[in-house]
Structure formats: structure tokens, C-alpha cells
Amino acid sequence: MSDDRPEWVPQNFTPAGIYVLWQEFDSVNNAYPLFAQWFQNGKQWGDNGVQVAGNVGSHFSTSSHAYIEAAKNGDDGLLVSWHYKSLSVSGLSVQRVNNDGSRPWGPAGVLVLDQDAVGGNWPVASNYQTTLTADGSSGAILAWTDWRHSGPDYAEKDVYAQRVASNGSLLWVNDVLLSLYVTGDSDNPAPGSQRSPAAAADGNGGALVALTDFYYGDGTVILTRVSDEGMVLFADAPIFDWGIDQDSPQIVFDQSGGAYAGAIVAFQTTGDNVAKVEIDNDPPVNDACADATTIGIGNHTGTLARATNDGESSCNYNSGQPDVWYRFVAPNAGEFLINTCGTHDMRGIDAGMDTIISVHQEVCPATNENELACNDDAFISNTCGGEDLGYGRDSALTLQLAEGDAVLIRVSRYYGIPSGNFKLQVSQICIDVDGDGFGVYGASSCPGGTQPDCNDDNSNIHPGVPEICDGIDNDCNPATPDGSGESWYGISCDGPDSDFCEEGVLACSGGVQTCSDTSGDDIEICDGLDNDCNGLVDDGISCNTPPSSEPQTIISDDGKVDVTFDEVTEGGETTFTNTFCTDYRLWPSADICVDIDTTATFEGPVEICFNYGESQVKDENNLRMVHCDDNGLNCEQITPFTLDTVNNIICAEVDHFSILSIGDFNPADLDADNDVDGKDLQLFTVNPNGIDLGFLAGQFGTVIEE
Structure with missing residues (x-):
């Protein structure tokens, strides 16, 4: 081993030792062959290490840039890739060195890419960024950047990948384009440049590859995944949309990520900061x-x-x-x-x-x-x-x-x-024809919300308006009682019966106000009931004498006793005598009789006028004057009569009429003008139902003569 070692690269620290890669100058061949050594309690591959690549088409000229990558091959040795470029040829190769120092892929390794594969122009194959990972089956997966689809200015780069089998053959028929998110077509890569690949085996014979995409100008780290068969499962997953420059990713496999496995990616960000992201690489849950x-x-x-x-x-x-x-x-x-x-x-x-x-x-x-x-x-x-x-x-x-x-x-x-x-x-979409804020179907975009308008032609009808008494569903809720939005709804009332007791409540039926009071008990009679609603039973009357068809005097404290006078005409004079016994107001209840033995003489028909108190009248416009037959039955309205609602007076010419007396009625009390001043008498009103004039309601007044 010569002392001329211009470059050495320590790689892959492991519990089993350390691998070192370096180039030596070969003065005989004027080349720089690549060597490797495994240190574990000493040198494992001899004193001079193992020559990873020889001098034939697999070394560097003096002007070459050595982009060397290494990856541990499981428990059996080392994988090494490199770019080579001589004056005439260039390309990408990979070698496997087993633990025993053998080179199963031959002295020159496996040629993954040469200049002919990328267009025959050496700058195209002069790749400067490569990543390498084991495939888990004693093979290798490489990803790199080249310019094969760029124009003459070599401005745009793309990322490709290839898998080398354990026997040294290339498994993927064509280099796999990873920056293909534009079209999915390997002949039509993404615009802009994609570079800086970093690969990690996925445990299934494929790899996860992070790379930097410059499609938008600033760099964005995206994640791709290629299967063991060379199929790109996804090629365009942004790590995140930060809107800041990102570059130089590094990636490791994360087996806790689920069916598609996960990854941990670190990369450089704006201001030379480093960020880390843990990713679950499963497809979206709604992918299918x-x-x-x-x-x-x-x-x-x-x-x-x-x-x-x-x-x-x-x-x-x-x-x-x-x-x-x-x-x-x-x-x-x-x-x-x-x-x-x-x-x-x-x-x-x-x-x-x-x-x-x-x-x-x-x-x-x-x-x-x-x-x-x-x-x-x-x-x-x-x-x-x-x-x-x-x-x-x-x-x-x-x-x-x-x-x-x-x-x-x-x-x-x-x-x-x-x-x-x-x-x-x-x-x-809010469709609001009448402009009341509620749509015909109800919509979140309507001011009134999602409740529908049941009548979109009337702005006074929509959810939330008061339900008035008109027979119409004003608030678009059929369950809301008609009229329940009126101020009077539910208030106690005295209904169309004959008493003055508020025994019902106001409601609405068919668009008309109604009162549920129909009891009709307003006077005390001998029946063991509280007829006048004062909480007392049979108060103010004498019940010692049982009802009888014989004349008798029963005068209540308030004077509400029905008295009828028969007329007898002798010599032009009108005489009134007591002759009858009848039930009160002609209702089917116990008889109440009075005994008045008095006569009175009048010259001709008498005009009787009642001066009534307005507060004592239920329905002023329904006042009538009546007379009854000798039996106190078949009461009929006296016509014609006059009604003065300004002065509260009603008058009619009569020779036969019905009154109520407070105390004994004495015709001798008539003054010279035939006036019955000071005597409170009862004036009858017709029942609002108009059924038999005998169903009468009474008010008090004073008899006067016009």
C-alpha cells in the first residue's frame, strides 16, 4: 500500500467495528483505485485492505470527483458505490465486499449506469449526488441525479433509482424515475430540478427515498417510495408545507410506521438550521x-x-x-x-x-x-x-x-x-326568495342558519317568529300551538258561559281566540256547590225550605231572584200581580220561587228604561230586553228597543216584562211619573250562542221612565 492516499472516508460505524474507504494513486496506470478496510480488533481484510474497484473502467482520472457512498450489507460486509469519469468514459458502479473480503460482483463491481444509457454525453452521466442502501437480500438500491432529460444547458436534474440483485444483475429493466409526479410517465419527468436523494431500505425489498424538489423555486423536501419490483408507490409526498427553503435530506427507516413503514427525515432549512420529521408512510386512510x-x-x-x-x-x-x-x-x-x-x-x-x-x-x-x-x-x-x-x-x-x-x-x-x-x-347554497334570512331548504350559508323556511314567499313567516292566532304556521314548526306567541295566550278568562268566573284560559282555534271556560255556575243555589267562585258553598241563601212548585219567597242577599209579573187589564188599567214560580234564568236547575202579592196601576203601555253600569255588562252590544209568558217560560225579546251605549241606557215600551228585585218590590213605590227610581232591577242579556232566549245573562241597573 503506497503512502500516497489523497482521500480516505470512514463509513458506517457499527458495534462490529468500522469501515474505511480510500483512494490510492497508481503511478503505473496513472489512476486512483478504490480500497476498503474493516477494523474490528485489528485489520480484518489484510494489511492493505480490499481493492473495491480496479483500473479498468472503474477508477478515477486525476480530474475526477469521487462521490463515494457506502452502506452496511446486513451482517455480511459492505456495499460501496462510486462515480467514475475518465477522459472518455463515465458512469456509476456498485460493489459488494463480504465479511471474508471476497468480491462476489467481480473486481470491477456492477456497472449501474454509463454515458450511453443517458445519451452518450459524459456530463449527463457525471452524476454528483448518489445514495445507497441495502435491499435486505444481499443486494443494493441506488438513487442518483442525472441530466438525461435536461436541455443543452443541463439546468434541470432528475432523480432515478435502480436495484442490484444479490447475484449482481439489475432487477429493474429501466432506471426508475422518482421525480415523476408531473405525469407518472418515466419519459416525462417533473419540471425544475430534483436533487439530493437519500435512501433507506423499507424492509420489503424496496426503498424510501427523500429528495429536494425545486419545482416552486425554493427547495422542498419530498418523500418517494419504490417497491421491490421497481414500482413507484408514491413520488410526491411533501414532508410539510412550511414555505421555507429545505435541502439535503437524510433518512432512516422506521419499522413502527405501519403497513407501508415509516421514516425519520432530517434536512437543512433556511438559515442553516436542521429539522427532523417522523413520518407514517401509509397512504391516506381514504386512499381507496x-x-x-x-x-x-x-x-x-x-x-x-x-x-x-x-x-x-x-x-x-x-x-x-x-x-x-x-x-x-x-x-x-x-x-x-x-x-x-x-x-x-x-x-x-x-x-x-x-x-x-x-x-x-x-x-x-x-x-x-x-x-x-x-x-x-x-x-x-x-x-x-x-x-x-x-x-x-x-x-x-x-x-x-x-x-x-x-x-x-x-x-x-x-x-x-x-x-x-x-x-x-x-x-x-342559500336560496332566500323573500329575503328574510332563511333559505327555502335551509343552509349554513344563510344568515338564519340551517333551518328551512316553510314559506319563502312571505318574509313574515320563518323559524323564530312569534306564532300569532291566524291559523298559519308562522314559525315553521307544526308543533308550536297556534297563537302561542300572542301576549294574551294562556291568560285566565271567563268564557261564553253565563257566569262571571275566570275558569278557563285563552287559546286559539282555527285562527280565532277561544276561552276554555264553559261551566256556567255564577250564582249560589241550594246544591251544595260553590256556584259563584268565592270559595263558599251555598252562602247568602236560605236552604231551609226545599224547592217547591208552590209560591214562596226566597230572596238572596244580592237580589238575584227572578220575578215575573202577569198583567190583568181592567177598565184600561194595568194591574201587576204575582202568579208564577220559575227556575232561575230558565236553566234546568232547582226551582227558586218568589211570592209578591202586590198590584200596580198604569195608564197605558209603560216605557221601561234600564240605566245599567258599564262595568257590570259582559257584552254591551248584546244587551236585550225580554218578557216571558205567565209561566215564566218562552221568554222573548221585546222589539223594538233602543240602546244608548254612550249613556248606558236601554229602553222599550212594555206591558209585560221580567225583572229581579232586591227586597220586596212594591208598585206603590212608583212615583207620580211612574218612575221606579232607586230600585235595582236586573236586565237580561241574550246568550252569545243565540240558543233560546231563555238562556240569559243578567246585569244590574235602575228602572227609570222616560
Whole structure:
């Protein structure tokens, strides 16, 4: 071993020792062959180590740059890769050195890439960034950068990968393009430069490769994964959307990451800082149509990172692109808006993903045949407005759904655009014809919220308004009682019965105010009940004499005793005598009789007027004057009569009438004007139901003569 060692590289510290790589100058061949040594309690590969690569097409000229990578081959030796470039040839090779120092892939190793494979121009094959990892089966996986798809200025680089089997053969027929997120086509790589690959075996014969993407100008570290068969499982998973410059990633495999395994990635950030991210490399949970995530109205976020393709849409430039799935069930009937507004500017203006969304019937797989709607760019309808500030590349669509309709929402990307995170919003469009803030279907975008308007042609009818007594469902809630919003609703009331007791409450029926009081007990009679609602039973009356058909005097304290006078005409004089016994107000109850043996003489018909108290009258406009037959029955209204509601007077010419007396009525009390001043008499009112004038309600007044 010569003392001329211009470069040596320690690699892979392990519990089993340390490996050292170096180049020696071969003055005979004017070359720098590559050597390796394993130190474990001394030199394991002889005093001079093992020559990894010989002098034939596998060494460096004096002007070469040695980009040497090494990786431990499990428990059996070392893997070493290098770039070689002489004055006429260039390429990439890999070698395996076993623990015993043997080289199963020959003295020159395996040629992975030469200048002919990348266009025959040595700068193209003069790769300066390579990563190497074991495949877990005594083989190797390499990833590197070259310019084969660049223009003459070699401005754009792409990342490729290849797997070498344990026998030294290349397993992947073609080099695998990892920076292919634009189209998925190995002949059409991503625009811009992708560089700085770092690989880690995934434990299944494939590898996870982190690289730096300069598609947006500043560097972004993305994660790719290639299977053991050379299939790119995903190629465009951003580590995160920080919006800061990222470069020079390093990666290790994390076996705790699930079915797809995980990774830990470290990389350089703005200001020469170093960041670390632990990643679960499983695809999104809603990657498959059958695993669609159920969402409702609202704002949601998701990602296409590591997603695969299992659907299609009718939108252009979407074939074969990765997609994720959501399931939405319409909470009510209406028109719904689904959009990704804000996605295209998530990493800065025009720096986010260009989305395509489609809606399908709830059938997997989702196809063009079961598609309900699709949209690529919403700028045509200006749906996203201020949320898409640059080129309008966010997506939006609307569709009409019935209550309970279930649909699948597919989020994908435009062909040739990298995957990334996205925003997804589902809302119901507010259709408010009458402008009251409530939509005909109810929508979160309506000022009134999601409650529907049951009459969108009337702004006075919508959820939340008071329920007035009009027979209409004002608040759009059939369970709300009609009229329950009125100030009087539920207040105690005295109904259309004949008493003055508030034994019911006010309500509404058929758009009309009603009172539930129909008891009709307002006077004390000998029946063992509290008829006048004062809490006392049979108070103020005498119940010593049982009811009888014989005339007798029963005068209550308040004078509410029914008295009828018969008329007898002799010689032009009118004589009133007591002749009858009748029940009170002609109701079917116990008889109340009075015994008045008095006569009175009048000259001709008498005009009787009652001066009533307004506070004593239930319904002033319903006042009537009546007379009854000799038996106190068949009471009829006296017509004509006059009603003066200003002075509270009602009058009629009568020769036969019915009154109530307080105390004994004595016709001798009539003065010279035939006036019965000072005597409180009862004036009858017709029952509002108009049934038999005998159903009368009474008020007190004073008899006067006009």
C-alpha cells in the first residue's frame, strides 16, 4: 500500500467495528483505485485492505470527483458505490465486499449506469449526488441525479433509482424515475430540478427515498417510495408545507410506521438550521374508494401525499392521477357547493396543488358512468373569489340533492402537477326568495342558519317568529300551538258561559281566540256547590225550605231572584200581580220561587228604561230586553228597543216584562211619573250562542221612565 492516499472516508460505524474507504494513486496506470478496510480488533481484510474497484473502467482520472457512498450489507460486509469519469468514459458502479473480503460482483463491481444509457454525453452521466442502501437480500438500491432529460444547458436534474440483485444483475429493466409526479410517465419527468436523494431500505425489498424538489423555486423536501419490483408507490409526498427553503435530506427507516413503514427525515432549512420529521408512510386512510371518509357540511383538509389511483373522472388531464375519497350525506334537500378554494395558494400564491374534484354515486369503483359532476378550475365561475389570488386553479362544483342522498367526492390533481395538501369545503347554497334570512331548504350559508323556511314567499313567516292566532304556521314548526306567541295566550278568562268566573284560559282555534271556560255556575243555589267562585258553598241563601212548585219567597242577599209579573187589564188599567214560580234564568236547575202579592196601576203601555253600569255588562252590544209568558217560560225579546251605549241606557215600551228585585218590590213605590227610581232591577242579556232566549245573562241597573 503506497503512502500516497489523497482521500480516505470512514463509513458506517457499527458495534462490529468500522469501515474505511480510500483512494490510492497508481503511478503505473496513472489512476486512483478504490480500497476498503474493516477494523474490528485489528485489520480484518489484510494489511492493505480490499481493492473495491480496479483500473479498468472503474477508477478515477486525476480530474475526477469521487462521490463515494457506502452502506452496511446486513451482517455480511459492505456495499460501496462510486462515480467514475475518465477522459472518455463515465458512469456509476456498485460493489459488494463480504465479511471474508471476497468480491462476489467481480473486481470491477456492477456497472449501474454509463454515458450511453443517458445519451452518450459524459456530463449527463457525471452524476454528483448518489445514495445507497441495502435491499435486505444481499443486494443494493441506488438513487442518483442525472441530466438525461435536461436541455443543452443541463439546468434541470432528475432523480432515478435502480436495484442490484444479490447475484449482481439489475432487477429493474429501466432506471426508475422518482421525480415523476408531473405525469407518472418515466419519459416525462417533473419540471425544475430534483436533487439530493437519500435512501433507506423499507424492509420489503424496496426503498424510501427523500429528495429536494425545486419545482416552486425554493427547495422542498419530498418523500418517494419504490417497491421491490421497481414500482413507484408514491413520488410526491411533501414532508410539510412550511414555505421555507429545505435541502439535503437524510433518512432512516422506521419499522413502527405501519403497513407501508415509516421514516425519520432530517434536512437543512433556511438559515442553516436542521429539522427532523417522523413520518407514517401509509397512504391516506381514504386512499381507496371503499374507505371514503364520511364528512358533513363544513371545512375539511386532506392530502394526496402517498395516495394511489383507483377512480376516474370526465375532467381533462386527470387520467391515472392519485385520488382520495369522501362520503357526504345531504342533511336536507337543496343545492350544495363543493370546492377546494384556497388550495392553490396554500404554500404561497400559485404554489399549492392544482386540484380536480368530481362527485359520484355511492358506487365503487367510481367511474365516468356514475359521475354526477366534475370540475377542474373554478376561476371560470369565480366561485373562489379572494381565496385564489393567482391563477385560478382551485375547483368548485354544485349539485342538487334530496334529503338523505349519499354521494362520493373524489379529490385528485391535474396531470403534471405535484401532489400536496388541500382544502375541501362543503356548504349548502342559500336560496332566500323573500329575503328574510332563511333559505327555502335551509343552509349554513344563510344568515338564519340551517333551518328551512316553510314559506319563502312571505318574509313574515320563518323559524323564530312569534306564532300569532291566524291559523298559519308562522314559525315553521307544526308543533308550536297556534297563537302561542300572542301576549294574551294562556291568560285566565271567563268564557261564553253565563257566569262571571275566570275558569278557563285563552287559546286559539282555527285562527280565532277561544276561552276554555264553559261551566256556567255564577250564582249560589241550594246544591251544595260553590256556584259563584268565592270559595263558599251555598252562602247568602236560605236552604231551609226545599224547592217547591208552590209560591214562596226566597230572596238572596244580592237580589238575584227572578220575578215575573202577569198583567190583568181592567177598565184600561194595568194591574201587576204575582202568579208564577220559575227556575232561575230558565236553566234546568232547582226551582227558586218568589211570592209578591202586590198590584200596580198604569195608564197605558209603560216605557221601561234600564240605566245599567258599564262595568257590570259582559257584552254591551248584546244587551236585550225580554218578557216571558205567565209561566215564566218562552221568554222573548221585546222589539223594538233602543240602546244608548254612550249613556248606558236601554229602553222599550212594555206591558209585560221580567225583572229581579232586591227586597220586596212594591208598585206603590212608583212615583207620580211612574218612575221606579232607586230600585235595582236586573236586565237580561241574550246568550252569545243565540240558543233560546231563555238562556240569559243578567246585569244590574235602575228602572227609570222616560
